[in-house]
Amino acid sequence: MSALIAVGFGLSAVLRAHGEETAGRAEPVLATPTARSAWLGSHVAVALAGGAAAVLAGAAGTGITYAVSISDPAPAWRTLEAAVAYLPATWLAIAVAVAGVGLVPRLAAPMAWTYLGYLSLVAFLGDSFDLPGWARSLSPLDHTPRTPLEEVAVLPLAVMVALAVVAVAAGLAGLRSRDIETV
Numbered sequence: 762m763s764a765l766i767a768v769g770f771g772l773s774a775v776l777r778a779h780g781e782e783t784a785g786r787a788e789p790v791l792a793t794p795t796a797r798s799a800w801l802g803s804h805v806a807v808a809l810a811g812g813a814a815a816v817l818a819g820a821a822g823t824g825i826t827y828a829v830s831i832s833d834p835a836p837a838w839r840t841l842e843a844a845v846a847y848l849p850a851t852w853l854a855i856a857v858a859v860a861g862v863g864l865v866p867r868l869a870a871p872m873a874w875t876y877l878g879y880l881s882l883v884a885f886l887g888d889s890f891d892l893p894g895w896a897r898s899l900s901p902l903d904h905t906p907r908t909p910l911e912e913v914a915v916l917p918l919a920v921m922v923a924l925a926v927v928a929v930a931a932g933l934a935g936l937r938s939r940d941i942e943t944v
Contacts, residue, residue, distance in 0.1 A: 763819025764847040764902055765881055767812040771855035772873045774808035779862045779869050782942050791941060798933045805859055805929055812851045820844030843908040849921035850901035854880060856928035863935030866942055 778801050781787045791797060824840030857876060861869035883892065883900040897903045904917045 763816050763823075763844065764851050764905075765877070765884060766819065767815035767851045768854045768877055768880060770815050771808040771812035771851065772858045772877055774811060775804055775855060775858040775862055776870050776873060778804040779866055779942075782866065788941055797936050801859070801863065801933055801936050805855075805932075808855050808859075809852055812855055813848055816844050816847055816851055817841065839909045846908050846913055846918065847902070847905050849918045849925065850905045853901040853921045853925040853928070856925035856932070859932035860928040860935070861932070863932030863939075866939075 778787070787800065790800060820840045820843065821837070824837035827840070828834045828837040854876065858869060858873040861872050865872070880900050880902055882890075883897055884902055887897055887903075901921050904921065906913045906917070
């Protein structure tokens with residue numbers, strides 16, 4: 762649940778850049794020596810850091826509450842460890858929106874919010890709908906290990922981080938090579 766909330770925050774932060782662009786407020790900033798990649802990068806940094814903070818805060822709240830209720834601090838640490846495992850999936854979902862803003866700006870918002878809806882559907886109703894494996898695999902949250910019940914496999918997490926880096930780089934490159942949109 763915390764990961765989905767974090768993704769929602771991250772999408773909102775990234776799409777804010779596109780909103781600034783279409784409202785005409787980005788053009789005066791970009792007319793200065795500010796690089797397009799630095800401008801979008803600042804939005805991306807807020808999205809990724811804020812998304813991480815949301816995941817960790819949700820886990821801390823859950824873990825601390827449970828630890829206090831049973832008078833044992835160990836569950837709080839296990840909850841934080843599990844939250845850290847969700848960071849790559851959260852970042853990848855946010856990075857998809859960055860790629861959208863840079864490459865297909867007019868479709869970025871509908872694509873991003875539809876993707877969040879899909880992530881929620883897979884997370885909450887995937888078992889009920891008996892979704893096939895390929896449909897579940899489109900959700901990065903589905904590739905996150907269910908710690909502490911499962912052993913953490915580093916490869917899927919590293920692949921998600923690498924894909925997030927590629928998606929952010931594609932979004933930044935796309936913004937550099939296109940005209941600024943205004944309504």
